[in-house]
């Protein structure tokens with residue numbers, strides 16, 4: 001099991017996090033931390049607890065224990081709204097695009113919670129496809145367009161910390177490249193990003209650090225040098 005290392009106040013500092021769905025105990029003491037401006041991935045096989053960790057961070061798991069500090073402030077008991085006001089936003093694996101609404105309506109649906117959110121122009125610079133598709137219904141979007149819209153939508157709210165759950169899932173390589181470019185630009189702009197990924201090649205290309213989860217705990221941590229050296233170990237962790 002990995003313990004928190006490093007010094008100073010982390011933007012996110014999770015220790016001993018446990019979580020349950022009803023009576024089902026799925027997180028058994030997760031330890032991880034993320035510094036401001038870092039891009040960290042959480043890797044692991046299906047069912048390891050990656051999504052549940054993101055859901056806990058954003059206040060969506062009602063039954064949990066342990067500590068989730070955000071900029072040093074204990075937030076384990078905070079509501080999703082209180083967490084959003086601290087600048088965290090979650091982009092779920094299923095993307096959550098309303099199919100009966102237009103792209104424009106989807107984009108402007110979430111309220112702005114903090115200053116500094118992206119303007120429409122900044123969003124269109126990042127994802128030019130969205131400008132072209134503003135009047136289209138959610139039903140008419142490709143998977144890649146839905147993913148771009150899902151990320152764009154949270155950028156408007158003023159979030160500084162993006163929790164992205166499998167943004168490349170089911171997308172063609174050319175679209176994965178577009179998502180990769182957008183994520184790299186967001187990192188350059190100073191966003192802090194926590195990325196859950198099954199596509200570990202993609203994760204390796206974009207991230208500063210990687211946590212590996214198994215059975216509800218973090219079992220290993222790789223920096224960008226170690227992941228290149230120890231690729232066989234990563235593959236062993238993730239192979240079924």
Ligand SMILES: Nc1ncnc2c1ncn2[C@@H]1O[C@H](COP(=O)(O)OP(=O)(O)OP(=O)(O)O)[C@@H](O)[C@H]1O
Pocket residue numbers: 021024026044045046047048049050051052053
């Ligand atoms: N709504 C739910 N109710 C009950 N159990 C759940 C629920 N969602 C997930 N689980 C269980 O919790 C455990 C962790 O699931 P989680 O979705 O966090 O894993 P994951 O690592 O994100 O995997 P995946 O890539 O499959 O989403 C799994 O055993 C899963 O079956």
